[in-house]
Amino acid sequence: WAFRPADPPAGDKYPVGYFRAPVSHTLLLSGTFGEMRPNHFHAGIDIKSSRGVAGDPVYAAADGYVSRIKVDESGYGRAIYINHPNGFTTVYAHLDHFTDELAAYVKKKQYARKSFEVDLSPAHGEFSFKKGEQIGTMGNSGSSNGAHLHFEVRKTSTQKPVNPLLFGFNVVDNVRPKMHALKAYFLNDKLEEQGSREFNLIKLKNGRYRLKGDTLELSAWGAGFALKVYDHFDGVSNWNGIYSLKMFRDEELIYEFEMESIAFNETRYVNAHCDYEERVTKKSYFNRCFHLPGNKLGIYTKKINNGVVELYANKPAHIKMVAADVAGNEATLEFWVRRSKSPAVPVAGKIYNYLFPYNEGNLIRTEGLYLHLPKGTLYENLYMKYDVTPERSDGCFSNVHHLHNYRTPVQKYFDIGIRPTVPIPAELKPKVFVAYCQGGEVWNCGGKWKDGLLRASVRAFGDYCIMVDEKPPVVKPVAFSYNMRGYNKMKFKVTDNVETIGRVRAISYNAWVDGQWILMEYDKKNDMLTYVFDEHVGEGDHVLKLIVKDAVGNETIFEKSFIR
Ligand SMILES: [Zn+2]
Structure with a gap:
């Protein structure tokens, strides 16, 4: 027998009251x-x-056994996974410490594997x-x-995350979501975006919102809408995500999503759900209420005509959007929309040299570039602009290939290959990488030679070229000196000149005291390497050797004596 709220948000699927906080x-x-x-x-x-x-203290939410313990230098940090007999797993991430018993088990594995990062699956019942x-x-x-x-x-069974608030945790929430802005997208007869406009909202009483003026007049065949909306709770100032958004046209529900459950293999479709350009240029998140054809996200419970509203000059449509949180607090925006009576503003022709259909694989092969986008990389047809400019700066060994622009989202990794335009000296060949350049910064995307091209797997449009990195990482002692008596840890800041992106590891490291490997903890967000003194280093004279490598193998060795 379990307590059930009067109106369970998602049926009986999720046992309310089973888990404690x-x-x-x-x-x-x-x-x-x-x-x-x-x-x-x-x-x-x-x-x-x-x-x-x-x-x-962090507590087990219900009876269960530890199915996985993961230690990660970024991501979830220290995390525990507990399997429960009711078919659900709970995950506890960013932990500071494990209990002594778990900590001893993890440390033993870390020393055995000579790795701070471990992904462990203790036996059932251990x-x-x-x-x-x-x-x-x-x-x-x-x-x-x-x-x-x-x-x-x-x-x-699937490791698919479910909204924890559907299990009835005691979170006080009497606050309605707040709506911030509406965006309208002008669509042509092929439902391709021709432009967009943002509208401010006017707040009325009781969570109701409207636009300035009665009716939106848009010079387009159809319109898509997107809404910037956040949820808020009692006692905190945070801007959190809403649970559901409904859009009605003339009282008919035509579009709806619910944040009930999202699988990890679909989570990147957030780039199709949001307005990606708003996200990358303004760090602003809009919920798109019309559906891009390549979006395979499963959160949509309604999408009539893909959420697109056809516009008529003589027949305005009434639009109502209702945003809700799990507790049922709502905010509502209502407005009218119709096609402008004045003729549609002619849209400037798109500048492009390749048309990439979203539902096919796409290829560009020129003297200097190989580009292959597998099917499923794009969310909609792309009028692709590609051009090449020479680059003469130090450390650059190819033309710069401008692949469309960074404001266009990409779902899957795709292959890029670049031919050098200047000979690369033999001693620099191992130090080359495919560079992604954006806003004055450079990221190492990796690189392997194939048929005279440097190839890499990447996941963003923008500018690419071949670069060389000869600079080793910098190791700076933060808590280390000859006399380490009375200290419980040693600490080093480790930085490198080139950041990495995608699957490329930026920094790798190993440390030994008197020739014995020691466990250093790497905290990527603040570039910190820490060794907490343990039974592996006793009192007396010692020699520390720390080796840090960057992505192309440039190496820094820090070797010094100390006393404890
Ligand atoms: Zn989180």
């Missing part, structure tokens, strides 16, 4: 399930710490917890800014 302090959320983040939807809820610092037993402490490990607990509930 993973913390004992009041649940305040700095992030909700499904909110839009760069290249993904947030897969869990972010629970604030009680005092803004690490250390709050570590079991009762509901409410402590499993660790809240922290800031991995890609986290500020101590919090990232908490997920997944269907165990």
Whole structure:
């Protein structure tokens, strides 16, 4: 028997009351399930710490056994996965510490594998917890800014994350979502975007919003809409994601999404759900209420005519958008829209030299470039602009290939190959990489030679060329000196001149004391390498040797004596 709310948001699929909160302090959320983040939807809820610092105890949400423990220099940091007999797995990420028993197990594996990063699957029953037993402490490990607990509930069989708030946690929420702006997209008769315009909203009482003036007049055959809207909770100032958005045309529901469950292999479709250009140019997230043809996201429960509103000059359509949170608080925007009576403004022809259909693979092969986009890379047909300019700056060994622009989203990795235009000296050949250049910055995308071209797998449009990196990483002692007596850790800041992107590892490292490998913890967000003194280094004289490598193998060796 379980307590059920009067109107369960998603039927009986999710047992309400089965899980207890993973913390004992009041649940305040700095992030909700499904909110839009760069290249993904947030897969869990972010629970604030009680005092803004690490250390709050984290508890098993129900009886279960530890199925996975992962330690990552970025991403989830220190994370525990617990499988429960009801078919769900709970995930606790960015932990500061594991309980002693788990910590000892992890450390043993880290030393055995000589790696800080580990992904462990303890045997069924090796570590079991009762509901409410402590499993660790809240922290800031991995890609986290500020101590919090990232908490997920997944269907165990598929590992598909489900919105944790559907399980009935006690989160106080009497606050309606807030609407910020509407965007209208002018579509042609092929439903291709010809332009867009943003409209401010006027706030009325009781969560109602309207536009300035009665009726939008758009000179287009059809319109798509997108809404900037955020949810808010009692007691916090955070802007969180909403649960659902409905759009009605003349009282008929034509478009709806619900943030109930999103699989990891579809989470990148957030780039089709949001207005990607707004995201990358203004860090602003709009919920698109019309459907791009290459978007395979499963959150849409309604999409009549793909959410596109056909426009007529003599027959305005009434549009109503309703945003809601899990608790059922709503905000509503209503307006009228019709086709402008004045003739459609002629749209300047698009400048392009390739047309890439979204539902096919696409290829460009020239003297200097090989480009292959597998089917499923694009969300809509792309009027692709490609040109080449020479580059004469130091460290650049090819033309710069301008692949369309960085404001256009890409779903899948695609292959690029670039031919050098200047001979590369033999000693520099191992130091080359395919460089992605954007806004004055350079990213290493990796690179392997094939048929005279340097090839890499990339996932963004923009400017590419071949570059060389000869600079080794910089190792700067932050907490290290000859006399380490009385210190419980040593610390180094490790930085490199070139950042990496995609699957390329930026920094790799190993450290030894007196020839014995020691476990250094790498915290990527602040470039910090830390060794916490343990049983491997006793009192007396020692020699530390630390080797740090960048992506192309440039190496820095830091070797110094110390006493403990
Ligand atoms: Zn999170």
